[in-house]
Amino acid sequence: METIAKIRRAHLVQGKKIKEICRELKVSRKVVRKVLRSDETSFSYERSVQPMPKLGAWTPELDRMLATNQARPSRERLTLIRLFEDLRGLGYEGGYDAVRRYARGWQREQASVTASAFVPLSFDPGEAYQFDWSHEVVLINGTTMQVKVAHVRLCHSRMMFVRAYPRESQEMVFDAHDRAFAFFRGACTRGIYDNMKTAVDAIYVGRDRAYNRRFLQMCGHYLVDPVACTPASGWEKGQVENQVGLVRERFFTPRLRVKSYEELNAWLLDRTIAFAKAHRHPELRDRTVWEAFEAERGSLVPYRGHFDGFHGVQAAVSKTCLVRFDSNRYSVTASAVGRPVEIRAYADRIEIRQEGRIVGEHTRGFGREQTIYDPWHYVPVLAKKPGALRNGAPFKDWVLPAGLERVRRKLGASPDGGRQMVDILTAVLSDGLPAVEAACLEALGEGVHSADVILNILARAREPARPITIMTPDALRLRHEPVADCARYDNLRRAL
Structure with a gap:
């Protein structure tokens, strides 16, 4: 998946030729041509060897054990052998050498961190954006609710995009990116994220990450190179972290009162544009944020169109024509009973498919134990x-x-x-x-x-409509009109 995205970016963004891409990525011309001609962001294939190390899934637990051990007094600290034995007791099946190498790298990384010192960052137009979530409290239709707010910020122009959702699930991440890039009319070549579970499946030593397959497919569609921050290092995406506080102070204080998410998001978009037009850029003092954003638009990767950002799961259909998803039940057409279906969850709707055809489509419900019917299904x-x-x-x-x-x-x-x-x-x-x-x-x-x-x-x-007139073909038209002759009838009577 990462190689496909690199090939697409190298050819479509950087303008590199096929021969140069083959030399840099060490892949054949056949592979490069297949990726560029098909315009696909992923290909399915079966792996014969699983390259994931046994320690990969245990690195978060080992990080916790190393951090806990580091915080103890020197006399009470456990040796790496003891930590390895504790990890084996939890179910780890790998060897000690992998734990030792990881621990040595972890110690070097901790020693290289300089506390309370930061390096100012500078970004070229169209180079990078930053993404993050925040939790805000609003009053929606008379009910106090905690909403999840997606933040996207262009690092050069400081232009921001803000949108509220009921959840932080993967389909919400896809929808936020699509709406943000449509608003910006393009994307940056690099996206900076924290290690959110909807994007990162596993964290390795250094910058290596095992990204989620669907997340990589989205990045490949928009020609974005994803970069994940070091765990617990929010300063690596400090712009969007500061944006969270700014939006909370200026947009959500005092507590907002709206009728729906649609009204809330329309209001947030208006306030975002008004803020950008009224405030100066922190570095380009002769321009507003909006003016800097308008100038940066020409450097963005052109918007590639809508990404089909759904979260798909398999489900069974009950005899009452219902499928269960996210603690709610949705109806499907009666012909779907008895066979499995695929549920495609989007940010605002649920689409249910069976063998490629849609057997149910509903507005998504975010409550619990709700049953959403379409009477025509029954x-x-x-x-x-x-x-x-x-x-x-x-x-x-x-x-x-x-x-x-x-x-x-x-x-x-x-x-x-x-x-x-x-x-x-x-x-x-x-x-x-x-x-x-x-x-x-x-x-x-x-x-x-x-x-x-x-x-x-x-x-x-x-029934088909009857013809208004009947047309007689020329071959059947009379050439000589018949003449009535009653004498012929009298001759027949005499013969009798």
Whole structure:
């Protein structure tokens, strides 16, 4: 995944030729041409050898043990052999040499840190941006809630982008990047992050990281080279860290009162632009932040278009046509029962697919133990169980188009009104909702509302229109008009 991203950046951003890319990355021309011609950001293949060292998954625990041991008095500190034995007791199956090498590197890294001393950083236009999250408290529709705010900051112009979300999950990260790059009209060649779990799967010695596959795919799409900071070293992305405090003080104090996330994010975008136009750049004192941003836009990597930023999981469909995701349940069409589906979770919606086709799509719910229905998913079931229309949970408070709603109210007084309504609803699956709605309005206009009449109207609408005139071919036209001769009839009578 990293090699694909490097190849795309080298060719599309830096303008390098295929031969030069092959020499630098030590890959064949066939591989480079395949990446550039397909415009894909990932390729699937099976690995025959797993290169991940056994210590890789245990480095966070070893870091904690080393830090705890370092904080003890010198007489109470454990030897590396003791630390290795404790790690083995927790389930580590690797050897002592790997632990010893990692510990030596960790000690050198700790010794090289200079406390309370920092180096000022300078960035070229379009070189880098920084990303981070913050937690803020707002009042949404009368309820006090803690929202997660995504911060993106261009390091050269200091232009910022801020957007609020209910979660910090991966699909929210993708959505924040896409909206930020669309607003900036481009991306930088390098992105600076902390070691958030939605981006980094494992932390190795130094700058080496095992990035999440989907996160790398997003970076490859936008031609961004991701860089993760040293753990617990927030000063490496100090600009966005300062932005968190600035936004909290100027935008979220006093506590905001809004009706929805849409209103909150629209307000944040307006305030961000107003702030950039009103404040001077800290280094380019003759320009505002907005003016510096307008000048930097020409150096950004052009916006590559929307990235399909979803978080995909497999799920089973219950016999009640429901799938479970994130502590909530969502309905799917009845034909999907009995086979697994793929749930694609986006920042604002849930898309459920089965064998490549969409079997359910809903606005995403962020509560707990909610059941979100689409009543049309259950209409095929009503054909066999029409009695479920009266008390079925998906049909409670079902808002139908005006014509269908009037027919349903009129059929409510009939003994078999429920079955007739089911026949009308079932017709929507084959004829479409606009056609059935038009047939209902036509029947009501004639003063009737039975299902037989409405279905008859639909059947007549499906018939091909009759030709207005019949054209006679020239070969069948009469050349001599027949002349009436009654004498011929009299001659026939005489013969009898």
